[in-house]
Amino acid sequence: MIRIANGQGFWGDWLEAPVRLVEQGPIDYLVLDYLAEVTMSILQKQKQHDANSGYARDFPPLIGRIAKLMKDRDVKVIANAGGVNPTACAREVRRLAPSLKVAVVLGDDVLGRIDEFLDKGYTMENLDTGEPLKTIRDRILSANAYIGAFPLAVALGTGADVVIAGRSTDTALTLAPMIHDFGWGEEDWDLLAAGTIAGHLIECGAQVTGGNCQVDWQSIPDLADIGYPIIEAEPDGSFSITKHPGTGGRVSRDVIKEQLLYELGDPASHITPDCVADFTTIQLRDAGPDRVRVCGIRGRARTPMLKLSVSYMYGWKAIGTLVYSAPQAVEKAQSADTIVRERLRQLGLAFEEIHTELFGVNACHGPVAVPCADPPEVQLRIGVRGRDREAVDRFTRELIPLVLSGPPTGTGYGEGRPPVREVVAYWPALIPREEIQTRVEVVE
């Protein structure tokens, strides 16, 4: 049996979580997930300014902080913290933790190969819209193939204490140590599916141990000290999910089910680079306090394609707010919205979208929100998105004037004009698997 823990569900997750996982009980592997869909574009821009950047900056200091405990307790770390510059990330880890052996997985970054792919006839249509990639060729900021668990397992095979990848899938981080320790093969579809689903369960950190959980949420103990999840994996593909004893949160079948369904598409065909996992075969059994046993998982052969994550410059947006108080706060905010829209119309400004929410009334649930009579205050929240930066910038100057020239009680403008933000969009596409060659390097 091996213990695999997740200490970071996204870049920005609780900084203490991975430290506590290593301190508070036995684990063999600590996996850390840093990459969201458009993170790569931000990192690619940083790398353009500074050739030694372009990775998750929080990661090397974390490793420096836990390096001694990792050695003492024989804990290995697997993370997709490398972003678009895994080698630079590894060098910084080595600088802060010279006693650790560090390996990187390279080959996912295909920004420099887009024209080669287009020349070969790969159209790389957007999986959501069907448009061919050539329509945004000049605006591409980053392009990465999602890579699976086998290259990460190869990296573990070097004896590395820390394995750093770029755009590996979240689930691969958890599956890789199972492949490495149990010797699973590339066509062991049921086993690979089981490890993939274990990865899906823990890839969002504490969201599987009682965080963001609806079931009886007020009775979930001690969220301040919530324990992050641990998979206890067996060579036959069955596993338990639990957390360190004495930590906060809850592991139960209800909690597990919520996370199994999170960000799920067709449950019978969950496609990853490693296999196609079938979520309709999962069997759950309570196995003691804060412990659920998972077994029965079936999988099918992987597909011949890998998913590409392309990001590109799309346009601009800005979101501004004003607050109105009772009485008639809703009517005042609606009146202000009408005035802003009329002034934008008179200026002849065109936007792709103008979106209005009344925060405190309908911001989350829109037209299906439960109506409330005369709330004490309402925040008017207007957003615009467009291709023309000047138009968006002009919009940001149209809200505060309403404090003097609109309905009464307008306030809450202390932050001044809202910033104009760049919109980088995500373009999911497919590329034949054989085009992506990964390689592992040990960084001295």
Place this chain on the structure above:
Amino acid sequence: MKIALTRLAHARSGDKGDTSNIGIIAYQERHYPLLVREVTPERVKAFFGEMVKGEVERYELPNLGALNFLLHEALGGGGTLSLRTDAQGKTLGAALLRIEIEVSDDELGA
């Protein structure tokens, strides 16, 4: 009689681009067939109205007593494009639990 879905089920929701996914899970697995019968994709589409511009798909997970809904074009463009407070649809599951379903006393207690 009509009851709110929240009496029989809990939910978690999230995003994939401009598609929101909502998992609806029966508290008691014997109530799962009621969810299958009552919470149809057509009713979910009608419930959300103008919020969901595209189609609603439904997948069944009888092993978990759960349904998975995909609400297409439901997040104002999704990801970085969306201008919504809840651009990831994190709260849409809680909204859907207010949908009313028709069940008999026998079915509730059976």
